[in-house]
Amino acid sequence: MEKKVIKWGIIGLGNIAQKFAADLATVENAELVAVASRSQENANEFASTYNSKKAYNSYLDLAKDAEVDAVYIATPHSFHKEHAILCLQHKKAVLCEKPFAMNLQEVEEMIAASKENNVLLMEALWTYFLPHYTYVLESIKNEKFGKLLKLEADFGFSRAFDNDSRLFKKEVGGGSLLDIGIYPIFAALSTLGKPDVIEAGATFFDNGADSSCNMTFNYTDTKAVLKSTLVEDTATEAIFTCERGVIKINTMFHMPTTVTVIENGKEEIIDFNYKTIGYNFETIHFNNLLRTNQKESDLMTFDFSINLIKTLDKVRVIIGLEY
Incomplete structure (x- = not known):
């Protein structure tokens, strides 16, 4: 049985997004169809380099694109919650770069949005999948x-x-x-x-x-x-x-x-004879979750992401770091 092709969008087009896009091209039955930056020029250049059909200067426009199945979020940490929830509300599966968000409250809001919209959400901590x-x-x-x-x-x-x-x-x-x-x-x-x-x-x-x-x-x-x-x-x-x-x-x-x-x-x-940068492993896992209609990873679980951000929050309190 032929696997469904997962059509990807990327929000935030910095260095990590470039690595993700390069490895996405090595994943079978996956395709980059849309990218978004606050700058149309940046979006056009990224789309040209990584063969994306569409380039947006609006994250909302990408979230609304009916062709997109999943969105990789690679904006700065402080925007993860906002952009993840935007995509979840438009029924897009979300793979959000680590750290999931800035603190426990933001992570809990993201997970609540995932459950409310019945859409897959996972923290992109790629090491877990290597x-x-x-x-x-x-x-x-x-x-x-x-x-x-x-x-x-x-x-x-x-x-x-x-x-x-x-x-x-x-x-x-x-x-x-x-x-x-x-x-x-x-x-x-x-x-x-x-x-x-x-x-x-x-x-x-x-x-x-x-x-x-x-x-x-x-x-x-x-x-x-x-x-x-x-x-x-x-x-x-x-x-x-x-x-x-x-x-x-x-x-x-x-x-x-x-x-x-x-x-x-x-x-x-x-x-381990790696042939890629390494982002393909988390992508393959995520694609399989999406194909089997899962709403949460069995490896990078919500509980693990919660424990991770709770631990980061505890360390911040101890060292006196506030955002």
Whole structure:
């Protein structure tokens, strides 16, 4: 039986949208049919580059397009709720870039809109769907190397401060925590669950956005030591120390990479032979949910997204970061 072709729209046409569109072209039975930017010129250029039939300068016009089945939202964090609900109200399935929104209240409003309109909604945290991360999750769940004793995960790079850049703009959710700190936190929640106690400290830019954040998640028998920073190049690894071995997701752990397994003094590097940027895996999952008329992912569940934003909110309270 031929699979239904899922016709996609994209709202917000920055760097991540470009990567998503490039990988969408590799997905069978999926097609980019419409893109939207606040600038018609940007929309036209993006449409030309990624073979979209339509280019809008209005997000509402894209949401109203009867041909569009699903919308990928890649606008700045502070607009996620508004744009997701706009699309859900027009009965478009929504794949919304991480972080889902700015805080728990916004995430709950998005989920309520999904349920009210009976339309699929999922947070686009692509790492969850990458084969190397699936391998690590299964190894830890099955205790392949014994119980997990400690997690260390970091994400950091040095970038010259630019108050005009989305990355540093506090009012749109810029700063290290929401933008990149979400990945080490995700690594902890997806392997260890919710922590019993969180310790955290941060440094800040002059505009109030956090420049770095150090966190320790304490559990009954283990802990996760986590870090995000925009002022230092770090290894950007995730190291899972278990009773009988170590699983290390090598540099840029959140994206397609290799995994090193250290057991009995021997190291093995596992290469997952990625051929794409990596956004196709979440897209394939989402397309299958849509084809089978699901309203929520069985992997990136609403509960997981709620726990993730609750944890981010708790860290913000501890470090004194308010948007």
